[in-house]
Amino acid sequence: MxxxxxxxxxxxxxxxxxxxxxxxCGDYSILTAMRMLxxxxxxxxxxxxxxxxxxxxxxxxxxxxxxxxxxxxxRAPAIATGLAMAxxxxxxxxxxxxxxxxxxxxxxxxxxxRRNVNINILLFNNMIYxxxxxxxSPTSEVGKVTKSSPMGSLxxxxxxxxxxxxxxxxxxxxxxxxxxxxxxxxxxxxxAHKGTSIVEVFQNCNVFNDGAWEGLTKKQNRNANLISLxxxxxxxxxxxxxxxxxxxxxxxxxxxIADVGExxxxxxxxxxxxxxxxxxxxxxxxxxxxxxxxGVFRAVDRIEYATSSTSQLAMAHNEKGSGDLQSxxxxxxxxxx
Amino acid sequence: MTDTAPRELPLQELxxxxxxxxxxxxxGMQLTGDQFTSISAALGNDLATLPExxxxxxxxQGTLAGVxxxxxxxxxxxxxxxxxxxxxxxxxxxxxxxxxxxxxxQGGAIILNSDAFTERNLEKAGYESNPLEDGSLDGxxxxxxxxxxxxxxxxxVHGVKPRDAExxxxxxxxxxxxxxxxxxxxxxxxxxSTKFSGRDQVIKANEAAFQAxxxxxxxxxxxxxxxxxxxxxxxxxxxxxxxxNTALAWGCVAAGQLARLPIFLGSYPITPASDxxxxxxxxxxxxxxxxxxxxxxxxAASAVxxxxxxxxxxxxTSGPGVALxxxxxxxxxxxxxxxxxxxxxxxxPSTGLPxxxxxxxxxxxxxxxxxxSPMPIVAPRSPADCFDAAIEACRIxxxxxxxxxxxxxxxxxxxxxxxxLPDIDSLPDIGVDFQRGFNGTNEDGEGIFxxxxxxxxxxxxxWAIPGTPDLMHRVxxxxxxxxxxxxxxxxxxxxxxxxxRAAKIDAIEVPDTEVAGxxxxxxxxxxxxxxxxxIDATVARLQEAxxxxxxxxxxxxxPMPKDVGEVLAGFExxxxxxxxxxxxxxxxxxxxxxxxxxxxxxxxxxxxxxEIEAAALAAIEAP
Numbered sequence: 025m026x027x028x029x030x031x032x033x034x035x036x037x038x039x040x041x042x043x044x045x046x047x048x049c050g051d052y053s054i055l056t057a058m059r060m061l062x063x064x065x066x067x068x069x070x071x072x073x074x075x076x077x078x079x080x081x082x083x084x085x086x087x088x089x090x091x092x093x094x095x096x097x098x099r100a101p102a103i104a105t106g107l108a109m110a111x112x113x114x115x116x117x118x119x120x121x122x123x124x125x126x127x128x129x130x131x132x133x134x135x136x137x138r139r140n141v142n143i144n145i146l147l148f149n150n151m152i153y154x155x156x157x158x159x160x161s162p163t164s165e166v167g168k169v170t171k172s173s174p175m176g177s178l179x180x181x182x183x184x185x186x187x188x189x190x191x192x193x194x195x196x197x198x199x200x201x202x203x204x205x206x207x208x209x210x211x212x213x214x215x216a217h218k219g220t221s222i223v224e225v226f227q228n229c230n231v232f233n234d235g236a237w238e239g240l241t242k243k244q245n246r247n248a249n250l251i252s253l254x255x256x257x258x259x260x261x262x263x264x265x266x267x268x269x270x271x272x273x274x275x276x277x278x279x280x281i282a283d284v285g286e287x288x289x290x291x292x293x294x295x296x297x298x299x300x301x302x303x304x305x306x307x308x309x310x311x312x313x314x315x316x317x318x319g320v321f322r323a324v325d326r327i328e329y330a331t332s333s334t335s336q337l338a339m340a341h342n343e344k345g346s347g348d349l350q351s352x353x354x355x356x357x358x359x360x361x
Numbered sequence: 362m363t364d365t366a367p368r369e370l371p372l373q374e375l376x377x378x379x380x381x382x383x384x385x386x387x388x389g390m391q392l393t394g395d396q397f398t399s400i401s402a403a404l405g406n407d408l409a410t411l412p413e414x415x416x417x418x419x420x421x422q423g424t425l426a427g428v429x430x431x432x433x434x435x436x437x438x439x440x441x442x443x444x445x446x447x448x449x450x451x452x453x454x455x456x457x458x459x460x461x462x463x464x465x466x467q468g469g470a471i472i473l474n475s476d477a478f479t480e481r482n483l484e485k486a487g488y489e490s491n492p493l494e495d496g497s498l499d500g501x502x503x504x505x506x507x508x509x510x511x512x513x514x515x516x517x518v519h520g521v522k523p524r525d526a527e528x529x530x531x532x533x534x535x536x537x538x539x540x541x542x543x544x545x546x547x548x549x550x551x552x553x554s555t556k557f558s559g560r561d562q563v564i565k566a567n568e569a570a571f572q573a574x575x576x577x578x579x580x581x582x583x584x585x586x587x588x589x590x591x592x593x594x595x596x597x598x599x600x601x602x603x604x605x606n607t608a609l610a611w612g613c614v615a616a617g618q619l620a621r622l623p624i625f626l627g628s629y630p631i632t633p634a635s636d637x638x639x640x641x642x643x644x645x646x647x648x649x650x651x652x653x654x655x656x657x658x659x660x661a662a663s664a665v666x667x668x669x670x671x672x673x674x675x676x677x678t679s680g681p682g683v684a685l686x687x688x689x690x691x692x693x694x695x696x697x698x699x700x701x702x703x704x705x706x707x708x709x710p711s712t713g714l715p716x717x718x719x720x721x722x723x724x725x726x727x728x729x730x731x732x733x734s735p736m737p738i739v740a741p742r743s744p745a746d747c748f749d750a751a752i753e754a755c756r757i758x759x760x761x762x763x764x765x766x767x768x769x770x771x772x773x774x775x776x777x778x779x780x781x782l783p784d785i786d787s788l789p790d791i792g793v794d795f796q797r798g799f800n801g802t803n804e805d806g807e808g809i810f811x812x813x814x815x816x817x818x819x820x821x822x823x824w825a826i827p828g829t830p831d832l833m834h835r836v837x838x839x840x841x842x843x844x845x846x847x848x849x850x851x852x853x854x855x856x857x858x859x860x861x862r863a864a865k866i867d868a869i870e871v872p873d874t875e876v877a878g879x880x881x882x883x884x885x886x887x888x889x890x891x892x893x894x895x896i897d898a899t900v901a902r903l904q905e906a907x908x909x910x911x912x913x914x915x916x917x918x919x920p921m922p923k924d925v926g927e928v929l930a931g932f933e934x935x936x937x938x939x940x941x942x943x944x945x946x947x948x949x950x951x952x953x954x955x956x957x958x959x960x961x962x963x964x965x966x967x968x969x970x971x972e973i974e975a976a977a978l979a980a981i982e983a984p
Contacts, residue, residue, distance in 0.1 A: 039835070041847060041848070068830075069833050070827065070828055070829060070830045070831070070832070070833055071827065071828055072827075073827050075666070078838075085835050085837070086835050086837070086848065089833055090833050091669075091827040091833050091834065091835075092833075092834075092835035092836070092837075093666075093669055093696070093835070093836055093837060094835065094836070094837025094838060094839060095662070095665070095692060095837070095838065096662075096688055096689060096691075096692050096838055099658060099659070099662040099689065102654065102655075102658065102659035102662035102663050102666070103662045103663065103665055103666035103669075104666060105652070105654075105659070105663050105666065106625065106627055106652065106662065106663030106664055106665065106666030106667040106668075106670075106674070107666035107667060107669055107670045107827075108666075109625065109650055109652055109663070109667065110623065110625050110650065110666070110667035110670040110671065110672040110674075111670035111671070111826075111827060111828070113828065114670070114827050114828065131655055131656060131659075132655065132658075132659055132662075135654075135655035135659070333650055333652075336645055337645045337646075337648060337650065339645075340645035340646040341645075341646050343646070344646040345646065346646060346647075346648075347614070347644060347646045347647030347648070347649075349614065349615055349618055349785055350785055352611060352614060352644070352647070353601065353611060353782050353783075353785075354599075354601060354782070356601055356602065356603070356607070357399065357403075357601065357602075358599050358600060358601045358782065359402060359403045359405065359599070359600050359601075360597075360598070360599055360600070361405055361592070361595045361596070361597050361598060361600055361781075
């Protein structure tokens with residue numbers, strides 16, 4: 025940061041629209057984090073676009089004073105891909121919930137990730153369908169009792185970070201709605217990354233799934249259950265940093281450091297080309313009641329999609345010159361009558 | 362080469378010939394037909410083609426399912442159809458003969474590869490006895506030629522293995538037909554060396570086979586004469602031969618230049634639309650960005666995103682893809698952003714007949730989205746017309762900020778015709794301006810941007826693209842307030858917005874109805890899309906027979922020309938041939954209460970002139 029005053033203030037990024045999430049919704053703190061971050065990024069509102077699908081989270085664009093599109097359910101990554109290809113100059117954010125991104129839009133999400141198009145995807149995961157009033161979602165735990173699963177849901181949940189890593193994502197991070205500083209840091213990192221970045225945000229739906237993440241995010245639980253990943257540092261946590269993560273036979277495990285010795289603790293390397301270790305870390309917890317990593321799981325350089333597309337255009341231009349319509353119409357041979 | 366002196370055969374002049382090349386799908390019949398078409402085009406004949414191929418890439422060899430055919434009609438007069446029935450059939454095997462013989466006119470010529478009429482092949486084609494011997498070909502002039510053997514002999518000197526040699530037999534057939542219709546040899550020799558460049562042995566083999574076919578015609582005492590078809594009196598100028606899909610791709614590129622906008626195509630491969638994706642993917646030097654999406658929905662959604670960013674956006678597909686895109690097109694209607702959806706219609710429902718044409722997506726184009734979601738529809742009438750139709754669709758999309766449906770079909774997509782190249786400078790300017798500044802003021806008198814404040818003339822909303830200072834705004838699928846574009850669930854606002862979206866589309870300016878044929882006739886044939894050629898030829902035939910007939914062909918199907926109801930009401934009888942179960946008929950009846958008679962055909966094969974003529978005569982004679 026320099027001493028020069030910032031070009032914008034957080035308030036400049038707010039629209040005049042009344043925010044209509046339920047009082048107490050975790051989305052408010054995410055919105056605040058985003059509005060506070062924006063001036064720091066030194067970007068212009070007119071060059072920033074928020075695109076969303078459908079769901080509570082998807083109202084986000086209406087509350088950001090940028091260009092924005094509230095699209096259709098699940099399709100935001102596809103809409104954003106078209107925009108990013110047509111306009112590689114823009115800063116594009118995609119916002120959606122777990123239903124939007126992991127269920128109806130799962131296909132678009134994984135394909136955006138493998139292509140590595142330059143968009144920042146924020147996945148607000150509250151493990152429930154909010155806007156349709158409380159059905160189980162693709163991240164809900166097995167046995168979840170909801171209106172559409174009165175005897176408990178049968179579906180095994182997705183782990184969004186595991187899915188993203190499996191889909192070749194070049195930037196994968198996780199944060200939660202109770203820690204604004206951490207959210208801002210993850211969004212800042214996502215923005216700086218060239219290519220598709222995805223940030224899973226543990227978000228509380230206080231109406232249909234209240235407290236779902238409490239085991240991890242409540243202040244008194246954080247020491248025991250939130251593992252903060254920091255690049256180049258041993259992965260350790262606990263009230264006295266007494267616990268550490270090791271890789272044992274291809275599986276990440278939590279152990280008392282006293283039992284294994286400092287040297288055995290895994291040193292986090294987010295830049296590792298091979299995603300296996302990041303994937304192991306994503307499998308550490310089987311639910312929001314066990315030690316769970318947050319932070320950047322993976323950040324690797326990979327060629328960005330629209331950049332490649334633009335260089336193909338430039339190559340074609342170099343080889344063939346700029347397209348001439350008259351000669352195109354003659355390209356299959358002509359004759360005179 | 363043979364040292365026998367060429368025989369002096371009589372050269373007979375013909376007005377036209379309709380040749381159908383038929384063989385296994387791996388026999389190269391499309392290539393053969395295409396090349397014969399190109400040579401004939403260069404000679405100045407008018408022509409029309411009708412390729413017909415199975416959906417399978419390589420169906421089981423020798424079976425009826427695997428027959429691939431290419432019909433070409435060449436003439437010394439102007440034509441609009443590939444002809445009802447071939448006068449010459451080139452059949453490379455028994456299956457091709459069996460599948461195609463019923464199409465051939467009585468007395469027509471059948472040129473056969475007699476080597477392929479083995480017991481095993483006859484069995485595969487379902488023949489119980491050999492049609493070459495059992496009298497099946499009585500009533501035709503049949504010419505059995507040992508194409509496989511002569512080809513093998515001809516290419517042997519180039520060291521080609523007998524198995525590979527067989528692959529050149531389509532060039533033998535092409536050589537023979539080239540001799541028969543006095544086509545020059547050089548263009549095909551040139552074509553072979555370009556097409557197979559880098560594969561010297563293949564070039565030598567194909568050349569040898571082609572020459573052998575040509576020489577066979579000249580020396581074998583099999584044919585009574587050969588034929589000449591003089592150039593057709595077409596308007597003078599420079600011509601090229603285009604298929605509908607290529608003309609569409611070029612039309613998209615032209616539209617981008619005429620609008621001074623970069624082109625974006627989001628597409629998912631689907632028969633018979635993929636060629637547009639292929640063609641545009643090869644035109645990156647025109648600034649064309651193509652995106653092969655993960656599915657049909659993403660293809661349409663990416664186009665919406667690109668349109669929001671200021672590109673001239675397209676998505677290309679066929680019926681099943683349009684069904685998948687439906688929700689996204691609803692979004693585009695609601696966002697009021699310009700984009701063009703190209704639907705190359707094929708037989709359905711579901712996978713249906715992927716390689717066969719149909720015109721049965723009209724109702725889907727019109728009404729196939731949830732709620733009230735009007736979209737303009739443009740339908741080209743011939744392969745070359747696809748170029749202009751693409752520009753027209755873009756004009757409407759850009760001027761009125763709306764998604765537009767362009768309805769072509771599998772027939773237009775793959776068939777071709779000579780196209781008098783347009784004067785580029787005469788093409789319309791379809792450019793529009795992006796919004797650059799405020800268009801309203803708030804209570805304090807400060808400038809504001811109202812994304813849904815409409816142009817009073819076109820009812821189009823401003824197109825303000827990201828990157829434009831001060832005009833930051835949000836659009837979305839939720840109902841929005843008139844002018845401000847803010848979310849609004851207000852009942853009266855919704856009523857108003859539904860009305861505005863409909864009024865905008867209804868008021869699109871389109872050219873008035875054109876009446877072809879006899880404008881003072883009491884009988885009219887109404888059509889749209891690819892039936893144009895067959896209807897046009899029918900009208901000519903009926904006129905020759907002394908009937909008065911008018912022809913109205915709708916290119917703008919939504920909105921229709923403002924005067925179309927009035928024009929149609931002026932006829933006593935109207936028939937409407939469509940490759941569907943009466944979709945335009947239903948629209949016309951519903952809109953104008955006119956009793957249009959449906960003439961329907963849904964067998965995957967375009968209407969013949971004879972079929973429409975029969976329907977027309979029945980209607981004319983009916984009390």
